[in-house]
Amino acid sequence: MEIIIRNSSDQPIYMQICEQVKSQIISGALAAGTMLPSIRSLARDLRISVITTKRAYDELEAEGFICTVPGKGCFVAEQDLKLAQEANLRRMEEHLQQAAALAKGCGVGKEELLAMFGLLLEEE
Amino acid sequence: MKALVMKDLHVLRATLKYYLFLIMVFTLAMRSAGSIFIILYTAMLPYTALAYDERAHFELQATAMPYSWRDLVLSKYILGWLGVIVSLPISIAIALLCQYLGWGPFYIEQQLSALFSGVMLLAVCLPVMFRKGVEVGRVLNILMVLVVCTVAMMMFALLGEIIGNAVLLWLVVAAFAAAVSVASVKLSEKWYKKRIME
Amino acid sequence: MNALEIRGLTRSFPGFTLGPLDLNLPGGCILGLVGQNGAGKSTTIRLILNSLRRDGGSIRVLGLDNQDAAFTQLKNDIGVVLDTANFPETLTLKHIAALMRGSYTRWDEARFNELVQRFGLPENKKFRDFSRGMQQKLAIACALSHQARLLILDEATAGLDPLVRDEILDLFREFVADEEHSILISSHISSDLEKICDYIACLHQGKLLFTAEKDALLEDLALWQGSAEQLEELADEAIVAVQQQPYGVTALVKRAEMPAGAQLEKPRLDDVFLFVVKQQGKGACGK
Missing domain, CATH: 1.10.10.10 (Winged helix-like DNA-binding domain superfamily/Winged helix DNA-binding domain)
Structure with a gap:
């Protein structure tokens, strides 16, 4: 660990x-x-x-x-990995929702946001 | 408690060397009377030990350890009693030596009355030391040494005349010294606790 | 069980009053008492050891009232390090070890020797020739060598250099790895307390300003910087304390009450302490 x-x-x-x-x-x-x-x-x-x-x-x-x-x-504990995976997906969705709300609040458009996200993914 | 007394003996190691030197000086200067001073001087060792403790604030350390107030004061009395008892044979040896050298006659009464004075000195002075601290106590101590010794020796002589029988006299004197010492320990305990806890 | 339970403790001196003080040290935990010099830390510790008379309140140590006659024996279970080591100056390490061996019922000579070696303490040097750091190390070695269940440490790390300090903190962590063991540690160096404590109690001019679980405290609070106008916009309940800076304002705020997206920094314990103490000086009380 x-x-x-x-x-x-x-x-x-x-x-x-x-x-x-x-x-x-x-x-x-x-x-x-x-x-x-x-x-x-x-x-x-x-x-x-x-x-x-x-x-x-x-x-x-x-x-x-x-x-x-x-x-x-x-x-x-014995894991139901599918369940855990689902939980993770749900959390990703939550975070993305937050990001979307924030973007909307300060006037960042869809393209800009997607570009930002793409950049982040590439960095990984 | 034994550990506390041993600690004081370690603390006093340097003082004890000086003490041997004093024995010689007293003996040479005052001939056989000097043998008495050895006993009285030993009775003052607890004050020196207490002075070292006070300078280091050892009482703060000691009260954090598994010791009661009684243990703390009693250890100083034991140091004093041990001192006068050990110094008695030394004193007798010196007095006998003086007699052999023709410097003066030897009376066992002289030594015993000094022993009695030593114990009384501890009983009277230690409570004052515990209450006032060694620095203040020391000044009073010089006065008290004179008074206590004079009174104790006079008492010893007076009782000797009244009682006549030597063994009975020693028993009476020992009982008196013991009673006064017990009361003194109790008083010291109370005063020391009060002083530190304020 | 609480290793230490203090209720309504008070003690007055001319010009200084301690308390009323309420303090808990849950068993198995480390409680840090932070405060400036003269805040009442040493007084509190002497009161706990019952070597100082209290005016009011109660103190239970390891479940026992400290005015109980059995408390003298209970001191076998308490390892104490005072802010200055208090041994007569002519003693050597050997003499002090002998004193400890004869005083504590469960003295562990092997453990003591191990610590003495680890700290590199000289065996035949007189105590007066020990440096402050060495004196502290000796006192710590003694406190850790009689199988105590509770350590009471008054500024135990103050005279030590940073490297040794870290080593000593590790020893304390090792000590509480046993869940029956607890530590009360006082210091004016809050970074040491931040590293090691589970709970923090902040003492200032004889009064407790706050007690809190350390991690929760540092996670719930945050530092915020901005202009005076921006500060006005913040909700009142978000602000714990404010400090005017030459070019803006720094505030200690509650993270949960702040608007999303606000620039926040994690505070150090030192920050929290200084903010709260200074706020106290202004008359308002933060948390």
């Missing part, structure tokens, strides 16, 4: 952890049944707050990405 915390990022630390773990689960880098480090050891190794780490794990658990077995630890 790889997690990189960026203090400069606007995204809250717990979300950074969530996102990175999720994407590794979806990409298959973290297979179902893999044991995750305990909250305390992850907090220590990432040098971040225990509370934040716990919040990230809680979030991941609530979304069904991981499950906690009391007394044993946290494990990557």
Whole structure:
């Protein structure tokens, strides 16, 4: 498992952890049944707050990405990848909607927006 | 508690070397009377230890450790009592040596009355030190040494005349010193706690 | 269980009053007490150790009232580092180790030796010849070597150079890897606290300005810069504190209350502290 915390990022630390773990689960880098480090050891190794780490794990658990077995630890849950993929598509749509609304609000036209998006995709 | 006393002995290591030197000076200067000063001087070692503690604010460290106020004050008394008891045979040895050299006669009463004075000195002065701090206490101490020693030695002599029997006299004196010391420890505990906690 | 529970704590001195103070340190967490020199951090810590009389309120340490007779023995479970190390000057490291060994029921000599070696502390030097950094390191080594469950650290990292400071912070993180362990750490260096704490309590002139979960605090707040006119347009409830700059205004704002697209920067704990303290001086209270 790889997690990189960026203090400069606007995204809250717990979300950074969530996102990175999720994407590794979806990409298959973290297979179902893999044991995750305990909250305390992850907090220590990432040098971040225990509370934040716990919040990230809680979030991941609530979304069904991981499950906690009391007394044993946290494990990557069996994933319905199709479902996860759908969730991702839904989120993409949301973000694009936001971008569209913002563009409309400040008078950026369709062509300009599409060009911008094309540029972004090429950069990747 | 033993660790606290050991700590004071380590702190006083340099002072103790100086102390050996003083024993020689006192003995040479005052002949057999000097052997008494050794005991009285030892009774003042706790003040020196306390002075080192105060300079370092050791009381802040000590109160963070598993020690009660009683432990903290009692350790200084034990240091003092240990001092006078250890210095008694040294004092007797010096007095005997003086007698051998023809510098003066040896009376065991002289040493015992000094021992009594030493214990009384601790009992009277330590509460003042704990209450006022060593710097203020030291000035008072010089006065008190004179008063306490004079009174204690007079008392010892007076009781000796009244009681007559030497063994009984020592028992009475020891009981008196013990009672005063117990009261003194209690007073020190109360005063020290009050001073630090304000 | 809370490792530390302070309720309505007060203590007055001529010219300075501490409290009333309410503070919680949940077990397994690190609580940072941030404040300028003279804000009352050391006084609070002495009150917690019951080496200072309190005027009112209650303090429970590891579940026990600190005025209980059993508190003396409970100090075996508390590792303390004071803002200045307080050992008589003629003692050496060996003597101090002997004092600790004879004082704590669960003294761990091997652990102490390991730390002494790691810190490179001299064995036969007298304490008065120790540098401030070495004194602090020795005090930290002592506090970590008697199997305490709670560490109380008063400016423990103040005299240390940055490299050593990081190493020491790692030791503290290691300490709380055990969920039974907790730390109260005070400092006027908020960057150290930002690195290590779960909760932050901000003390100013004897009063608590705020207590908060550190990450949530820094994520909920943001720094915003703009002109005085732009500031007028912002919703009142979005603004926590404002500072006039020569060419504009900087404000500490609530991220959630700001309009979408506003240029926001993540604040440092130091920023939050300074904003709130300065705002306090103006009479208005932020958060």
